[in-house]
Amino acid sequence: MEFQSISQLKLLLDDNKISVKEIAQTYIKKIKEKKDLNIFIYFNEDKIYDQVKLIEKISNDNSLKGIPIAVKDLFCTKNMPTTAGSKILENFNPTYESFVTQKLINQGSMFVGKTNLDEFAMGSATNTSYFGDTINPLSNEGSPLAPGGSSGGSAAAVAADLCLGATGTDTGGSIRQPASFCGVVGIKPTYGICSRWGIVAFASSLDQAGIFSKNVTDASILLKEMAGHDLRDSTSSNVKIPNFSENLNIDLKGKKIGIPKEYTIDGISDEINEVWEQAIKSLEQKGAIIEHISLPHTKYALPTYYIIAPAEASSNLARYDGVKYGHRAENAKSLDDMYELTRSEGFGKEVKRRILIGTYVLSAGYYDAYYLKAQKVRKLIADDFVKAFKECDLILTPTAPSAAFPLNEKQDDPIKMYLNDVFTVPASLAGIPGISIPYGKDKNGLPLGIQLLSKHFNEQEIFNAAFALEKDYE
Amino acid sequence: MSNLIKGKHHDWETVIGLEIHAQVKSNSKLFSSSSTTFGSNPNSQVSLVDAAMPGMLPVINKYCIEQAVKTGVGLNAKINKYSIFDRKNYFYADLPQGYQISQYKYPIIGEGKVTIDFKDGSSKEIRIVRLHLEQDAGKSLHDQNPTKTYVDLNRSGVALMEIVSEPDLRNADEAGLYISKIRSILMYLDTCDGNMQEGSLRADVNISVRKPGDEYGTRCEIKNLNSIKFIKQAINYEVKRQIEVLEDGGSIEQNTLLFNTSTGKTKPMRSKEEAHDYRYFPDPDLLPLEIDQEEIDNIKKLIPELPDERKKRYVDEYNLSNYDASVLTSDKAISDYFDSVIKSDFSLKASSKIVVNWITSELFSILNENNLEIINSPIKPKDLGKLVKLINEDIISGKIAKEVLIEMFNTTSDPQIIIDKKGLKQVTNTDEIEAFVDEVIEENKKMVEQYLSGKDKLLGFFVGQSMKKSKGKANPQILNEIIKKKLSKKN
Amino acid sequence: MKLNTNTINKIAKLARIRLSEKEADEFLKDINSILDWVEQLNEVNTDNVEPLTNISSSALTKRRDENQDINSSDEILQNSPDKLEGYFAVPKVVE
Numbered sequence A: 001m002e003f004q005s006i007s008q009l010k011l012l013l014d015d016n017k018i019s020v021k022e023i024a025q026t027y028i029k030k031i032k033e034k035k036d037l038n039i040f041i042y043f044n045e046d047k048i049y050d051q052v053k054l055i056e057k058i059s060n061d062n063s064l065k066g067i068p069i070a071v072k073d074l075f076c077t078k079n080m081p082t083t084a085g086s087k088i089l090e091n092f093n094p095t096y097e098s099f100v101t102q103k104l105i106n107q108g109s110m111f112v113g114k115t116n117l118d119e120f121a122m123g124s125a126t127n128t129s130y131f132g133d134t135i136n137p138l139s140n141e142g143s144p145l146a147p148g149g150s151s152g153g154s155a156a157a158v159a160a161d162l163c164l165g166a167t168g169t170d171t172g173g174s175i176r177q178p179a180s181f182c183g184v185v186g187i188k189p190t191y192g193i194c195s196r197w198g199i200v201a202f203a204s205s206l207d208q209a210g211i212f213s214k215n216v217t218d219a220s221i222l223l224k225e226m227a228g229h230d231l232r233d234s235t236s237s238n239v240k241i242p243n244f245s246e247n248l249n250i251d252l253k254g255k256k257i258g259i260p261k262e263y264t265i266d267g268i269s270d271e272i273n274e275v276w277e278q279a280i281k282s283l284e285q286k287g288a289i290i291e292h293i294s295l296p297h298t299k300y301a302l303p304t305y306y307i308i309a310p311a312e313a314s315s316n317l318a319r320y321d322g323v324k325y326g327h328r329a330e331n332a333k334s335l336d337d338m339y340e341l342t343r344s345e346g347f348g349k350e351v352k353r354r355i356l357i358g359t360y361v362l363s364a365g366y367y368d369a370y371y372l373k374a375q376k377v378r379k380l381i382a383d384d385f386v387k388a389f390k391e392c393d394l395i396l397t398p399t400a401p402s403a404a405f406p407l408n409e410k411q412d413d414p415i416k417m418y419l420n421d422v423f424t425v426p427a428s429l430a431g432i433p434g435i436s437i438p439y440g441k442d443k444n445g446l447p448l449g450i451q452l453l454s455k456h457f458n459e460q461e462i463f464n465a466a467f468a469l470e471k472d473y474e
Numbered sequence B: 001m002s003n004l005i006k007g008k009h010h011d012w013e014t015v016i017g018l019e020i021h022a023q024v025k026s027n028s029k030l031f032s033s034s035s036t037t038f039g040s041n042p043n044s045q046v047s048l049v050d051a052a053m054p055g056m057l058p059v060i061n062k063y064c065i066e067q068a069v070k071t072g073v074g075l076n077a078k079i080n081k082y083s084i085f086d087r088k089n090y091f092y093a094d095l096p097q098g099y100q101i102s103q104y105k106y107p108i109i110g111e112g113k114v115t116i117d118f119k120d121g122s123s124k125e126i127r128i129v130r131l132h133l134e135q136d137a138g139k140s141l142h143d144q145n146p147t148k149t150y151v152d153l154n155r156s157g158v159a160l161m162e163i164v165s166e167p168d169l170r171n172a173d174e175a176g177l178y179i180s181k182i183r184s185i186l187m188y189l190d191t192c193d194g195n196m197q198e199g200s201l202r203a204d205v206n207i208s209v210r211k212p213g214d215e216y217g218t219r220c221e222i223k224n225l226n227s228i229k230f231i232k233q234a235i236n237y238e239v240k241r242q243i244e245v246l247e248d249g250g251s252i253e254q255n256t257l258l259f260n261t262s263t264g265k266t267k268p269m270r271s272k273e274e275a276h277d278y279r280y281f282p283d284p285d286l287l288p289l290e291i292d293q294e295e296i297d298n299i300k301k302l303i304p305e306l307p308d309e310r311k312k313r314y315v316d317e318y319n320l321s322n323y324d325a326s327v328l329t330s331d332k333a334i335s336d337y338f339d340s341v342i343k344s345d346f347s348l349k350a351s352s353k354i355v356v357n358w359i360t361s362e363l364f365s366i367l368n369e370n371n372l373e374i375i376n377s378p379i380k381p382k383d384l385g386k387l388v389k390l391i392n393e394d395i396i397s398g399k400i401a402k403e404v405l406i407e408m409f410n411t412t413s414d415p416q417i418i419i420d421k422k423g424l425k426q427v428t429n430t431d432e433i434e435a436f437v438d439e440v441i442e443e444n445k446k447m448v449e450q451y452l453s454g455k456d457k458l459l460g461f462f463v464g465q466s467m468k469k470s471k472g473k474a475n476p477q478i479l480n481e482i483i484k485k486k487l488s489k490k491n
Numbered sequence C: 001m002k003l004n005t006n007t008i009n010k011i012a013k014l015a016r017i018r019l020s021e022k023e024a025d026e027f028l029k030d031i032n033s034i035l036d037w038v039e040q041l042n043e044v045n046t047d048n049v050e051p052l053t054n055i056s057s058s059a060l061t062k063r064r065d066e067n068q069d070i071n072s073s074d075e076i077l078q079n080s081p082d083k084l085e086g087y088f089a090v091p092k093v094v095e
């Protein structure tokens, strides 16, 4: 049995054609069948039935009653352990529930499990997790593909129909890129719109929660429920959250769509550019006006990001020291010994690499040359978008430089891996919202995503345009 | 007073700067809403934020910002309308986040100054570099277990104001006066409880020595001293040590030192990190702190009379000496007590010096004997005022007054009631006093003869005996006159 | 070459990550190539550009001075790998 959307399932529930328990049974069965994809770090039937008992009692007015949701294992959850995909958070059981997951619980959603991710969200293929690689559900037998990352488990969970929505976090593309790889919708909203409280931090000035879903409408329903002001997060924004799904409007007449010339990059396959071209044409046909724009500092976004994110991470991950929670090395002879052993045993290679880079760029004598310089370039990148949005309402670009790549593709060159984020990172640095929706396929039949960006807090227009484009493939 | 120390070949000058850590008086911590109460059970006042649980974020305490601004005003300092919280990164067991949130490039308070007063009536201005807000660390206990260090995070995250002085201090006494002055300003402002024993106020002392006129020498920092006595001891020891090293042809290594209170010596700290590199950077979990003029003006309205203003008032209105006034005002509680006494009766303003003496000698000794702070004195200011007034009006003598004071302490009653009940009112009636004197003369005929034959010293004997007969109540002046008169009549 | 074996070990020490010789060599190579790559930022003229630390446009949220956290020490210590008598316990520090 496959449910196509939240509203469809909600209708069945309201008409008593299905019970919450039956929904649980359906999804538990599916998850067990797809066990080999290694999508979940934590999956426990009993915990799902515990929720069923509570959800059955609540009113059907709750917009997400009984809706199966998978949670990226970066969100702290009270009833399920939280690992951030790392050995260093082995056996960590939060005594608290993250802001975002609590809001979803409040609306009656049912958490089916905690999804795999790159360790501490650092990666683009969900292959740096301590709990193994996740396999893209679109893979052909015998040639497993990467689901993208870092929220690869969540993207895969939606793609494999193991839930109707999955939370993700996006620091430099970690929602949009896996959404593109797995052929699902993924939105990273404006920085500050969803509280970071209770989400394991990677890079505080960039981290933003978002959602994966099967379609744009569901994403708009879920985002409304996740977003909101939180006094416990000093960077949380106090803005009114519109009822996105009710406001959905496919009329794009007169909307100006910016096409940044810097996003045409050497070495990107023609297929990607063709899909981009098709989307441009479609928007034009729907009445939108195409503007050719320039975001002159685009080229510098990746190096800027790969200074700022590791710098913040090196400090954010200092708390994993084996004292308060998580893994602690045995037989340490001194405190420093314990720190060094715990952290070298607890962290994987990519995390160590980023901590080392971050430590270096903040260290005495290098701060100005690297960190401060990156913050200044970040300002220029953010300003590029401010200027651009004076000329257009939305920006349309490809989401990722390729379709899903083979899981075993050698990733020994970190810079090559970092290039996965080339189209997503600029928006992260600017804190603006961006969505990826599946739009066409490559010659191997793998989905390709296109990305829509807009100015701060303009998620509604993003949803509208995405909703209109989505119709092209219905 | 010369600040120079005689050396083998030339004089030495000491250069001292202080970093004072003052705990902000607030109900909850700087970035979390757990309690700041001292002395609770281990880890019972620790929020998820204080324990650096994954995903926890700091949210600043508005009141702590106001307290810092208030203190800035009290230190005559520049209030910075824009300041930034930075992370100071290092690993230690009692630092759960792996960084301390502090302020580095842009502190909330900039340059200021305070005045210290010397016994000889002179004073000196000490410049303040800055004041910034930061988190306190937790507490490590090294002696509870043979193989482990215990960590208590109750103090973790409590708000501190770090007040940094210029190296304007030249000896231990100046350093002592400076920290007392800061402490008293904070207590007047009610921004810190000033309790050094509980660690609410502690100081890092930077010391170097130089040949007068030379550049600053290499300095050493003595960490975390929590009493004025230890600060002075540590400075004196360290200055001597540095001069010895230099005079023996050695050089001073820039070092962080610990002061051992039992040996009175300083020794280098086992280095926490081989090379300190704190990698300060703006905390991305917090936005810049902006304060507008209106907020500053509102806070200024809350500033009470501060020690210097009060000192000036005492000198101008009560004619106290600069030094007396500075001693009295250095402790707000004492000074408040004094003010209440003076205000309790209009006539006392003229006898302020007597009031000071009664507070600083008689009242203090009785409070000290009973281990009481002035704030808990059973003798209320208005009653002490009444007592001084009774002396002034010759109702009782100063000697009787001391007796009355003890009774006031024990019963907390009004001195007039004590005097009435115990019949301690001074005898001024000459007939009554003559009767006592006559008795004494009658009983000591031989002495009278000796006196009359020129032994003038015996006058005291007759006064004493007569006073005894009056049970101390005779007015001493009248008594003296009568004795002289009577004995001269015998001629 | 930005880093050498010496500096990578110094950085690792600061970050409290122990590296084997092999790891140090690998990281040295990776990190140097990453640092060379980010060097392209030097092409950008950033004179008179204010560094951007946070893109949030709102003002700093401020809390009232109230005690609201009422976590028991059991809750705080619950996940600790070593706790004794209500304290977190770590290998003994000799000061």
Ligand SMILES: [Mg+2]
Binding pocket: B019, B204
């Ligand atoms: Mg210091």
Ligand SMILES: [Zn+2]
Binding pocket: B021, B134, B162
């Ligand atoms: Zn400090």
